[in-house]
Amino acid sequence: MFALCQALPGPGSTKMIYAINIIRSGFTVGILSFFLWSLPGAIAAYGLAVGISRIQETLPSPVYALLSGLNSATVGIIALAAVQLSNKAITDKLARIMVFFGGTAGMLYNALWYYPVLMVVGGITTIAWDLHWIPHNMHTFKRVFFRRPEQNPN
Structure with missing residues (x-):
């Protein structure tokens, strides 16, 4: 069941929680567990959206420095993942x-x-x-x- 949940599009953990609860306790508990599992992420996304909507046009320079550092870290993580994948695939x-x-x-x-x-x-x-x-x-x-x-x- 885990492999099937991972193969389908979307987050595998959410599908796994939903499937286990449907098998164990039925459809209603499955839906309830889906909402309880997804609610913290949905609240955080809503809070982030509200916070971003109140940001001014220009950001302070420390924020730009932080974003630049995050961009660099992202490039490094992707490069590391590419090297590790190539070591396993080639x-x-x-x-x-x-x-x-x-x-x-x-x-x-x-x-x-x-x-x-x-x-x-x-x-x-x-x-x-x-x-x-x-x-x-x-x-x-x-x-x-x-x-x-x-x-x-x-």
Whole structure:
């Protein structure tokens, strides 16, 4: 049930609380638990909205410094998450090469049709690699694709 709650869109914890309470105590308790679970966040969001609506046009300089620091921290956290994800997702040489060339191609040219083409090319390349249509050994690759012309002994 946890995997199903995580797979559906939205916060998994809310769906999990709702599902457990519906199974254990019925629909009414499930709805009540949903509102009790969501109420603190809703009150905080409402308070934040009311507070922001009363802010002046310009903020004091310490607030701008705080926001700048938060932006920097956010970029750092996202970069750290990207590095950790890449360490787990890129496990072989083919994936490393495809990520490098796909990222490079994506930075050099951007059009709406380009990214689906990159995904299709990556999928075809992976299938060709897995079915051994592309030689895995570099020596075999060089021998097949970079043959030297045959020389006559005469």
